[in-house]
Amino acid sequence: MSASIIDGKRIAKELREEIAGRVASFRGEHSIQPKLVAILVGEDPASQVYIRNKQRACEQAGLASSLIRLPDSVSQSELLGQIEDLNQAPDVHGILVQLPLPEGISADLVLRAIRPEKDVDCFHPENVGMLAIGTPRFLPCTPAGVVELLKRSGVETRGAHVVICGRSNIVGKPLALMMMQKGDGGDATVSVCHSRSRNLEELTRQADILVAAVGREGFITGSMIRPGATVIDVGTNRSANGKLVGDVVFEEAVEIAGAITPVPGGVGPMTVTLLLENTLRGARRTVR
Numbered sequence: 001m002s003a004s005i006i007d008g009k010r011i012a013k014e015l016r017e018e019i020a021g022r023v024a025s026f027r028g029e030h031s032i033q034p035k036l037v038a039i040l041v042g043e044d045p046a047s048q049v050y051i052r053n054k055q056r057a058c059e060q061a062g063l064a065s066s067l068i069r070l071p072d073s074v075s076q077s078e079l080l081g082q083i084e085d086l087n088q089a090p091d092v093h094g095i096l097v098q099l100p101l102p103e104g105i106s107a108d109l110v111l112r113a114i115r116p117e118k119d120v121d122c123f124h125p126e127n128v129g130m131l132a133i134g135t136p137r138f139l140p141c142t143p144a145g146v147v148e149l150l151k152r153s154g155v156e157t158r159g160a161h162v163v164i165c166g167r168s169n170i171v172g173k174p175l176a177l178m179m180m181q182k183g184d185g186g187d188a189t190v191s192v193c194h195s196r197s198r199n200l201e202e203l204t205r206q207a208d209i210l211v212a213a214v215g216r217e218g219f220i221t222g223s224m225i226r227p228g229a230t231v232i233d234v235g236t237n238r239s240a241n242g243k244l245v246g247d248v249v250f251e252e253a254v255e256i257a258g259a260i261t262p263v264p265g266g267v268g269p270m271t272v273t274l275l276l277e278n279t280l281r282g283a284r285r286t287v288r
């Protein structure tokens with residue numbers, strides 16, 4: 001048996017068209033064009049691709065976007081100064097700093113410097129706290145992308161056992177918060193596994209929905225999957241041959257799972273799409 005493929009590219013396109021429609025209505029009603037400013041420090045090739053994807057997506061959805069490129073050698077205080085200028089700019093509704101940052105710059109400090117009302121990545125501790133207590137200001141892009149993929153593929157989360165491999169601040173932890181939350185797209189029983197988890201295979205085989213967010217090629221093998229489970233691969237690893245691969249051994253998993261996301265073309269395009277949603281949300285705040 002072969003799993004059905006959850007086509008993130010198609011679902012992202014569908015959602016982007018919906019967002020573009022809402023952006024057009026917002027602009028018509030308020031004469032404001034929502035604007036995202038991205039900051040890219042250094043020359044990391046993958047980050048450059050992601051930033052380009054984000055800018056192109058903004059353009060296609062009718063959002064304004066601009067990019068501030070800073071050299072690897074930029075000082076932390078200079079970067080913080082740039083962020084403060086954007087915090088104060090009334091025409092900027094979303095600010096993001098592309099991760100990872102070069103050594104010598106504290107991501108923690110930089111992310112805290114972004115005004116929470118413009119924190120479209122939802123990385124600021126205030127926004128993470130609001131998410132945790134169930135009154136989110138923004139939804140973090142990759143976790144929200146996963147939840148949206150499941151919804152739009154008809155995968156029921158209510159009462160399901162979701163096993164998340166990975167406890168990062170970007171994916172594992174906020175996704176766990178979202179999926180255990182009351183209501184649509186949540187109501188799941190959530191387990192979070194990590195590098196110290198014992199009997200990992202025993203845990204992953206309990207999953208109705210298995211999320212791989214470890215950042216290691218080949219981490220999830222076929223034997224770790226319960227037959228019929230939904231497998232969401234959040235990994236984006238560069239293979240030795242230069243190809244982009246996830247954390248899941250796709251050829252094995254596709255024979256066992258009920259549904260599965262590919263890499264590329266699964267979660268990645270949804271991350272970019274949810275950023276558009278958040279930028280519009282940031283702009284809406286200014287007219288309330």
Ligand SMILES: Nc1nc2c(c(=O)[nH]1)N[C@@H](CN(C=O)c1ccc(C(=O)N[C@@H](CCC(=O)O)C(=O)O)cc1)CN2
Pocket residue numbers: 049050053096097098099100121141142170236244263264265266267268269270271272
């Ligand atoms: N400030 C942020 N930094 C980082 C985030 C983030 O959400 N905010 N997440 C990741 C990188 N990321 C977005 O920034 C991201 C990763 C992958 C994709 C994507 O579209 N992947 C495609 C393939 C693209 C390719 O060919 O390389 C796919 O999976 O189909 C988008 C965004 C870390 N940093």
Ligand SMILES: [Mg+2]
Pocket residue numbers: 008233262263264265266267268269
């Ligand atoms: Mg993907």
